[in-house]
Amino acid sequence: MLTKEEISEGFMLLQDSICTALENEDGIGKFKEDNWKRAEGGGGRTRILQDGTVIEKGGVLYSAVHGLIPDFLKKNENAAVTLSGVEGREDEGQLLTTFYATGVSIVIHPKNPMVPIIHMNVRYFEMSTGVWWFGGGIDLTPHYVVEEDAKFFHNALKQSCDKHNPNYYKEYKKWADDYFFIKHRNETRGVGGIFFDKLTQTKDVTKEQLFDFVKEIGNTFAPTYTKLMNKNKSLPFNEVNKQWQLLRRGRYVEFNLIYDLGTKFGLESNGRVESILMSLPKTAGWEYDYQPESNSLEAKTLSFLKKDLSWA
Amino acid sequence: MLTKEEISEGFMLLQDSICTALENEDGIGKFKEDNWKRAEGGGGRTRILQDGTVIEKGGVLYSAVHGLIPDFLKKNENAAVTLSGVEGREDEGQLLTTFYATGVSIVIHPKNPMVPIIHMNVRYFEMSTGVWWFGGGIDLTPHYVVEEDAKFFHNALKQSCDKHNPNYYKEYKKWADDYFFIKHRNETRGVGGIFFDKLTQTKDVTKEQLFDFVKEIGNTFAPTYTKLMNKNKSLPFNEVNKQWQLLRRGRYVEFNLIYDLGTKFGLESNGRVESILMSLPKTAGWEYDYQPESNSLEAKTLSFLKKDLSWA
Numbered sequence: 001m002l003t004k005e006e007i008s009e010g011f012m013l014l015q016d017s018i019c020t021a022l023e024n025e026d027g028i029g030k031f032k033e034d035n036w037k038r039a040e041g042g043g044g045r046t047r048i049l050q051d052g053t054v055i056e057k058g059g060v061l062y063s064a065v066h067g068l069i070p071d072f073l074k075k076n077e078n079a080a081v082t083l084s085g086v087e088g089r090e091d092e093g094q095l096l097t098t099f100y101a102t103g104v105s106i107v108i109h110p111k112n113p114m115v116p117i118i119h120m121n122v123r124y125f126e127m128s129t130g131v132w133w134f135g136g137g138i139d140l141t142p143h144y145v146v147e148e149d150a151k152f153f154h155n156a157l158k159q160s161c162d163k164h165n166p167n168y169y170k171e172y173k174k175w176a177d178d179y180f181f182i183k184h185r186n187e188t189r190g191v192g193g194i195f196f197d198k199l200t201q202t203k204d205v206t207k208e209q210l211f212d213f214v215k216e217i218g219n220t221f222a223p224t225y226t227k228l229m230n231k232n233k234s235l236p237f238n239e240v241n242k243q244w245q246l247l248r249r250g251r252y253v254e255f256n257l258i259y260d261l262g263t264k265f266g267l268e269s270n271g272r273v274e275s276i277l278m279s280l281p282k283t284a285g286w287e288y289d290y291q292p293e294s295n296s297l298e299a300k301t302l303s304f305l306k307k308d309l310s311w312a
Numbered sequence: 313m314l315t316k317e318e319i320s321e322g323f324m325l326l327q328d329s330i331c332t333a334l335e336n337e338d339g340i341g342k343f344k345e346d347n348w349k350r351a352e353g354g355g356g357r358t359r360i361l362q363d364g365t366v367i368e369k370g371g372v373l374y375s376a377v378h379g380l381i382p383d384f385l386k387k388n389e390n391a392a393v394t395l396s397g398v399e400g401r402e403d404e405g406q407l408l409t410t411f412y413a414t415g416v417s418i419v420i421h422p423k424n425p426m427v428p429i430i431h432m433n434v435r436y437f438e439m440s441t442g443v444w445w446f447g448g449g450i451d452l453t454p455h456y457v458v459e460e461d462a463k464f465f466h467n468a469l470k471q472s473c474d475k476h477n478p479n480y481y482k483e484y485k486k487w488a489d490d491y492f493f494i495k496h497r498n499e500t501r502g503v504g505g506i507f508f509d510k511l512t513q514t515k516d517v518t519k520e521q522l523f524d525f526v527k528e529i530g531n532t533f534a535p536t537y538t539k540l541m542n543k544n545k546s547l548p549f550n551e552v553n554k555q556w557q558l559l560r561r562g563r564y565v566e567f568n569l570i571y572d573l574g575t576k577f578g579l580e581s582n583g584r585v586e587s588i589l590m591s592l593p594k595t596a597g598w599e600y601d602y603q604p605e606s607n608s609l610e611a612k613t614l615s616f617l618k619k620d621l622s623w624a
Contacts, residue, residue: 048600048601050600183579246595250592253596254589257566258569258579270496277566277598280562281597281598282597283597284596284597284598285593285594285595286593287594288360288362288586288590289360
């Protein structure tokens with residue numbers, strides 16, 4: 001059966017191919033790599049591109065960490081869900097449950113407000129108890145929602161999902177709507193995408209098949225996003241557009257610091273702060289009680305930041 | 313005995329006097345007032361000053377809200393501490409515990425990076441069970457720590473504390489060091505100040521005396537901060553200083569969105585989002601793995617962002 005080493009290796013190759021594709025489309029920007037080690041076991045390869053022609057600040061991160069299940073994961077309410085199965089085993093006396101987690105995480109903040117922000121994560125988690133699963137997600141956050149682009153993005157995801165299971169897109173698109181949601185603003189983060197977690201083998205699907213699906217999603221990232229970069233990177237923009245970009249980035253910061261579970265667990269588990277917070281933009285802004293003019297492009301964008309819109 | 317209406321009235325007067333003092337020192341900026349009502353009871357007077365000469369974005373907020381104790385306060389682990397006493401009473405069958413909360417909250421983000429950010433909060437909380445307390449705090453976040461200013465600020469707080477109890481300053485200064493702490497950065501938010509909570513009557517102190525102390529702290533704000541505004545507002549600054557200000561504001565955003573209990577409870581209780589998030593700066597920034605040059609003013613500032621420094 002597929003080993004954690006094979007999965008980890010697949011994720012490293014994914015990181016490589018995505019970095020190459022992004023550098024090619026950017027034209028000038030180059031990723032800088034930081035290799036880091038985790039005191040308790042494992043480490044990562046953090047790659048950051050700053051001040052390219054298209055990408056203002058972006059990260060493509062690979063990591064593979066392992067060790068004893070941290071205490072905070074056992075106590076934390078959300079993590080308790082994530083780690084269901086751990087507690088039961090412990091009650092049986094297996095106090096030294098270990099885990100192995102590997103994945104690729106990406107956030108790209110472009111310079112031009114007409115190019116959307118994008119995020120992707122694919123991950124694999126296993127425990128010495130034998131429990132394992134895949135998770136992941138990809139979502140698009142346009143500063144200005146362009147229907148054609150949102151449809152293109154969702155159709156690309158749907159095609160990739162459909163190759164593996166006709167129900168995946170519908171199910172994981174809804175999951176993304178619910179996950180990438182800024183509750184206190186009653187706004188979605190952007191136009192969504194797909195989100196999935198806890199995928200493990202059943203009578204209908206093997207571990208290999210699930211990894212093929214996760215790799216398919218990973219491989220959908222580069223051609224889809226570089227196409228959106230290419231289409232929009234030369235569009236003109238003005239000071240109003242830049243101001244609006246700052247406010248949309250402010251919302252992105254709110255989501256990541258208040259709701260994002262990866263950020264939360266990363267910080268609570270004493271993860272590498274600079275890698276976890278690479279998701280934050282170079283600049284962001286907040287204005288008191290900002291209301292876009294009616295019928296403006298900004299107002300139109302807000303009207304699209306809702307759950308359950310059909311894009312594919 | 314002092315009523316909640318008298319306390320609320322005192323806080324409104326405090327809001328008035330602070331706004332007047334800040335407008336006078338700013339010279340041009342004027343506070344804009346939004347009156348809002350809370351569906352479940354009460355409301356507030358949110359006053360925001362944007363784009364003044366000294367103040368880039370600042371809020372001085374008064375509110376007085378009341379109603380049934382919200383569910384989230386009963387369930388939340390942190391809130392359970394805040395509301396100790398509620399559960400016991402409920403067990404005795406008093407299911408309809410009501411609360412009344414009033415206070416003034418201030419955050420000022422100046423334009424010039426040589427002028428520090430400041431925050432103050434004073435608050436009063438009571439329940440229909442008879443339990444009540446005062447809380448509050450004030451802390452200074454210089455973009456560049458200037459020892460003379462930090463000492464001036466702490467000495468002003470110490471003098472105000474000492475008029476009421478010789479132990480207050482020491483105790484509440486330590487509390488501020490612990491509270492205004494960005495754990496994942498292992499940095500204090502700034503040079504601290506004082507923080508206190510759950511002050512209620514004992515054999516040594518009456519409700520009136522506690523309110524006098526809280527008002528004293530409130531009245532220390534304006535003369536202390538306007539002096540720091542006045543001293544620093546005309547200092548020259550360059551692009552490096554502005555970039556550093558963005559990064560320091562980024563840390564301020566991290567603290568407020570991840571750790572600040574007022575923000576957390578406000579958002580969880582469906583408070584007025586624009587009032588709660590007025591604490592966020594007009595602009596902020598993040599740079600991957602930024603390291604100030606050794607012996608720079610920026611490095612010097614970081615060296616002061618520690619707990620347990622003696623300023624008074």
